[in-house]
Amino acid sequence: MTATVGIVGARxxxxxxxxxxxxxxxxxxxxxxxxxxLDGQRVxxxxxxxxxxxxxxxxxxxxxxxxxxxxxxxxxxxxxxGLCVDAFDAAVAGGDATDPVIIDLSADYRFDPDWxxxxxxxxxxxxxxxxxxxxxxxxxxxMQLALxxxxxxxxGPAQCFGVSGYSGAGTTPSDKNDPxxxxxxxxxYALTDHVHEREVSAQLGHDVQFLPxxxxxxxxxTITANMPLxxxxxxxxAVARYRRRYADEPLVRIVEQAPWVSRIAGRHHVExxxxxxxxxxxxxxxxxxxxxxLKGAATQALQNLNLAFGYDEWAGxxxxxxxxxxxx
Numbered sequence: 001m002t003a004t005v006g007i008v009g010a011r012x013x014x015x016x017x018x019x020x021x022x023x024x025x026x027x028x029x030x031x032x033x034x035x036x037x038l039d040g041q042r043v044x045x046x047x048x049x050x051x052x053x054x055x056x057x058x059x060x061x062x063x064x065x066x067x068x069x070x071x072x073x074x075x076x077x078x079x080x081x082g083l084c085v086d087a088f089d090a091a092v093a094g095g096d097a098t099d100p101v102i103i104d105l106s107a108d109y110r111f112d113p114d115w116x117x118x119x120x121x122x123x124x125x126x127x128x129x130x131x132x133x134x135x136x137x138x139x140x141x142x143m144q145l146a147l148x149x150x151x152x153x154x155x156g157p158a159q160c161f162g163v164s165g166y167s168g169a170g171t172t173p174s175d176k177n178d179p180x181x182x183x184x185x186x187x188x189y190a191l192t193d194h195v196h197e198r199e200v201s202a203q204l205g206h207d208v209q210f211l212p213x214x215x216x217x218x219x220x221x222t223i224t225a226n227m228p229l230x231x232x233x234x235x236x237x238a239v240a241r242y243r244r245r246y247a248d249e250p251l252v253r254i255v256e257q258a259p260w261v262s263r264i265a266g267r268h269h270v271e272x273x274x275x276x277x278x279x280x281x282x283x284x285x286x287x288x289x290x291x292x293x294l295k296g297a298a299t300q301a302l303q304n305l306n307l308a309f310g311y312d313e314w315a316g317x318x319x320x321x322x323x324x325x326x327x328x
Contacts, residue, residue, distance in 0.1 A: 004031035006069035011035035017298035025316035031069035065091035138296025164221035232281035
């Protein structure tokens with residue numbers, strides 16, 4: 001049986017990636033895609049991978065429940081999801097709508113214990129049919145995957161230096177997504193108390209310090225994680241921890257050299273490598289790269305949709321094709 005998916009905020013970069021992924025999924029079909037700017041235009045005129053007749057629409061928050069999608073993905077800026085969620089909750093409570101699976105891509109519900117935090121490689125064991133799912137942040141995904149295998153050996157705060165392409169700043173014009181201001185530049189921002197710093201610290205239960213920057217490239221991010229250790233560690237033991245932890249995770253690749261952000265664009269997985277120990281072997285440094293629009297957002301949302309609807313977690317994600325490309 002096919003399940004319908006509605007996307008709210010489909011004009012953005014992540015919304016476009018979601019349309020492409022859902023268009024190729026064997027069990028999902030698009031029910032609606034909302035965008036005020038593109039209202040009335042054919043989706044196929046903007047997203048080549050979509051072949052249907054669906055048009056963008058601009059329903060009000062209150063009108064969304066009546067559209068009766070089985071799942072709704074909120075691809076909205078931070079602070080905007082609440083009105084949509086309230087509308088669904090009110091409609092369900094009043095008996096006017098069935099309860100859809102809602103996946104929020106913003107940070108609005110990542111600290112809400114009533115929502116499942118959907119980073120499947122680390123949290124799928126906590127999924128028990130929840131219909132409210134908070135998608136992790138892009139930086140937060142890479143940081144958690146880079147730090148989790150070493151969590152029990154960390155002796156103090158982990159420091160993560162991050163650089164992202166400007167697509168991570170969204171489509172609303174700002175200094176952080178202005179190619180002219182970013183040209184030949186590396187722009188630091190939110191150097192303390194970034195939402196992803198708080199998110200990762202809360203999820204891992206360990207203090208993480210995050211230093212984000214935005215660069216002139218469009219997509220892809222890199223994290224350099226500095227990890228103080230409680231005891232000396234041998235290089236082989238460090239790498240073995242990562243290989244064991246992610247041995248059965250097709251969307252996490254452990255590589256020997258430090259991965260390059262230029263090689264992750266358009267790919268659906270995270271790469272972690274470049275493992276380096278200090279001379280006293282009490283500090284480990286590792287590098288993680290990820291496409292911020294895919295595994296950092298849309299691909300992970302599809303993993304969570306697959307879990308919610310009982311499909312194979314990687315259905316609709318070209319995992320095998322990517323593995324063949326990497327091995328070639």
